[in-house]
Amino acid sequence: MAVMKIKNVVLRSLFKKPATLLYPVVCREYPEKGKGHIAVDMSTCICCSICAKKCPADAIKVDRANKSWEISRMSCVQCGCCVDCCPKGSLTMENTYTQPDVSLTVDTFFKPEEEAPAEAAEK
Numbered sequence: 001m002a003v004m005k006i007k008n009v010v011l012r013s014l015f016k017k018p019a020t021l022l023y024p025v026v027c028r029e030y031p032e033k034g035k036g037h038i039a040v041d042m043s044t045c046i047c048c049s050i051c052a053k054k055c056p057a058d059a060i061k062v063d064r065a066n067k068s069w070e071i072s073r074m075s076c077v078q079c080g081c082c083v084d085c086c087p088k089g090s091l092t093m094e095n096t097y098t099q100p101d102v103s104l105t106v107d108t109f110f111k112p113e114e115e116a117p118a119e120a121a122e123k
Contacts, residue, residue, distance in 0.1 A: 051082035
């Protein structure tokens with residue numbers, strides 16, 4: 001009797017779609033509202049550090065003096081608090097995941113230097 005059950009399972013499996021993806025060949029499609037990683041637009045960031053204060057995992061550090069913003073990806077829990085509280089909308093929740101790494105890394109972003117107006121340079 002057990003042989004008949006196994007035969008039925010094997011026959012059904014032959015004609016069904018595979019349950020898994022062929023990962024390197026077929027990339028995964030992420031859901032639109034899925035949570036993946038925090039992205040920052042440093043051109044609009046004012047380094048107010050509200051996001052660092054609101055982060056429950058203490059994964060974000062903002063240095064106003066150096067105009068830098070850093071995030072520990074391994075500490076971030078993708079809750080979205082920083083995205084919601086950013087007054088300039090510089091933070092977004094991307095629906096793709098960061099690449100896996102064997103060591104604890106901290107991503108640091110620096111505010112781009114603003115160019116002096118051409119009129120001030122001529123004087």
